[in-house]
Every structure is written in C-alpha cells, then in structure tokens.
Amino acid sequence: MKSCLVVDDSKVVRMVARKILEGLNFAIIEAEDGQQALEACQREMPDAVLLDWNMPVMSGLEFLVELRALPAVQQPIVVFCTTENDMAHIQQAIEAGANEYIMKPFDSDIIESKFSQVGLI
Numbered sequence: 001m002k003s004c005l006v007v008d009d010s011k012v013v014r015m016v017a018r019k020i021l022e023g024l025n026f027a028i029i030e031a032e033d034g035q036q037a038l039e040a041c042q043r044e045m046p047d048a049v050l051l052d053w054n055m056p057v058m059s060g061l062e063f064l065v066e067l068r069a070l071p072a073v074q075q076p077i078v079v080f081c082t083t084e085n086d087m088a089h090i091q092q093a094i095e096a097g098a099n100e101y102i103m104k105p106f107d108s109d110i111i112e113s114k115f116s117q118v119g120l121i
Contacts, residue, residue, distance in 0.1 A: 002120065003027045003044075005076070007037040007060065008052040013104070017050055017081070020108045024121055034058030038066050046076050048120050050111075051098075053082035053089065061096055068097040077118045081106060 004026040006017045018028045029046060031037035035058040037049070049067070053060040064078060079100040080093045090101050100114045115121045 001025060001027050002047040003029060004048040004050060005029045005031060005037055005040055005046040006050045007031045007034065007055070007063065008050075008081070009033055009055040010052075013052070013081075017106075017111070020111050021050070023108065024112060024115065034060060034063030034066070037063050041067055041070065041076070045074060048115065049076050049078045050081050050102075051078055053080060053084045053093075061092065064093070064096045064098060077115075077120055079114055079118070 004021050006014050006028055008014050009032050014030050021028055029040055031040050033055040051060045051064065060080060068075065077099045078097060079102055080098045081102040081104060083104045085103045093101060099118050102110055102114055112121065
C-alpha cells in the first residue's frame with residue numbers, strides 16, 4: 001500500500017483528503033505544518049505528499065525546498081493543494097520541485113485525476 005502525507009493546518013481539509021485518499025488505497029500520515037511534515041519524512045519517506053501552501057511554523061514552499069534537499073533514496077511525488085492559484089505561485093512551486101498543483105476546493109475526482117497523471121494510481 002502506498003503512503004501519502006497530508007500537510008495542512010486545517011483539520012477539516014486533512015479529514016476530507018484522508019477520506020478521499022484512503023478510498024484510493026493510500027495509507028495516510030498527517031501533519032499540521034511544514035515542520036511536522038519534514039519530521040515525518042525524516043522518520044519514513046512517503047510515496048506522495050499532498051501539501052498546503054499557507055501554514056504556520058513552516059510554509060508548504062519552505063517544506064518543499066527542505067524536502068528536496070534531503071538525501072533520500074526515493075523522493076515522494078509532491079502535489080500542492082492550495083488557494084494560491086496565480087501563475088507566480090504555481091511557477092514558484094514547480095521550480096521548487098512540486099510535481100502537480102491542485103486548487104482548493106478539491107474533490108475526489110480532482111485528486112484521483114492528478115494522482116493518476118503523476119503515476120501514483
């Protein structure tokens with residue numbers, strides 16, 4: 001079973017994402033901010049990360065930069081999931097190493113489509 005780290009400061013968003021991803025046969029790990037997410041990845045690298053941009057402690061972009069700098073054997077697929085939908089943010093995320101970008105609000109069809117596009121399902 002593949003694993004997905006869901007990183008969002010909103011408990012509701014994490015709960016919705018968990019339900020959708022568990023339905024796609026992912027084991028779910030949750031983090032409330034980028035720092036918790038980085039610590040989770042250092043313990044055990046997930047197959048995928050569903051990542052919010054705006055969070056306390058460490059933003060999604062800061063986390064992504066730190067993640068891509070880790071000497072990991074297998075880096076996860078990172079899908080940003082955020083309300084930041086202008087081209088500057090999308091370009092910044094892709095340049096930092098994001099594989100895909102989803103706009104909030106999202107639903108199961110959007111997540112399934114994006115995860116399929118990057119080869120996770």
